[in-house]
Amino acid sequence: MLDRTMQSGHPTTSRWATLGTAGVLGGALAYVGVRDPHAPGFGFPPCPFHLLTGWNCPGCGGLRMTHDLLHGDFAAAITDNVFLLVGLPLLAAWLVVRAGRRRPLMPRAAIVTVVLAAVAWTVVRNLPGFPLVPTLIGG
Numbered sequence: 658m659l660d661r662t663m664q665s666g667h668p669t670t671s672r673w674a675t676l677g678t679a680g681v682l683g684g685a686l687a688y689v690g691v692r693d694p695h696a697p698g699f700g701f702p703p704c705p706f707h708l709l710t711g712w713n714c715p716g717c718g719g720l721r722m723t724h725d726l727l728h729g730d731f732a733a734a735i736t737d738n739v740f741l742l743v744g745l746p747l748l749a750a751w752l753v754v755r756a757g758r759r760r761p762l763m764p765r766a767a768i769v770t771v772v773l774a775a776v777a778w779t780v781v782r783n784l785p786g787f788p789l790v791p792t793l794i795g796g
Contacts (some may be wrong), residue, residue, distance in 0.1 A: 690727040694720040708719045715740055715775040718791030737791045740778040 692699055701718075708713035717735035725734035726742075734742055747772070755762050763771075782789060 683733055686723070686727065689720055689723050694724050712779065713791060715778050732754075736789050739789055740775075740782075744774070 722737040
């Protein structure tokens with residue numbers, strides 16, 4: 658059997674990878690928190706799915722939702738993308754529980770469930786008159 662350091666890589670490398678990932682995530686959150694993705698010219702390209710179809714994809718409004726959460730505006734976060742607001746923490750909890758039990762993280766049934774939920778959310782959020790639509794300020 659291999660030594661634990663041989664299985665997971667060098668411990669120092671793992672620490673640097675963890676610190677690097679945390680730094681990138683922190684920088685991205687800081688950028689989204691400081692800049693306003695609701696305003697035109699935010700600095701990210703538009704959603705390709707939205708450009709091609711005119712529909713909001715399951716992730717549309719995710720940056721705006723994150724900005725709203727960082728500023729404590731939960732009502733706006735719900736409006737921008739309630740699917741991600743509820744779904745991402747549930748998915749994270751699912752993955753943590755599965756990893757803790759040393760079971761496959763995403764069995765086929767879980768993948769099918771996530772895909773069907775995303776497709777259903779895409780259809781529902783694009784129905785005429787659906788109230789939870791990502792907002793843009795000034796545009």
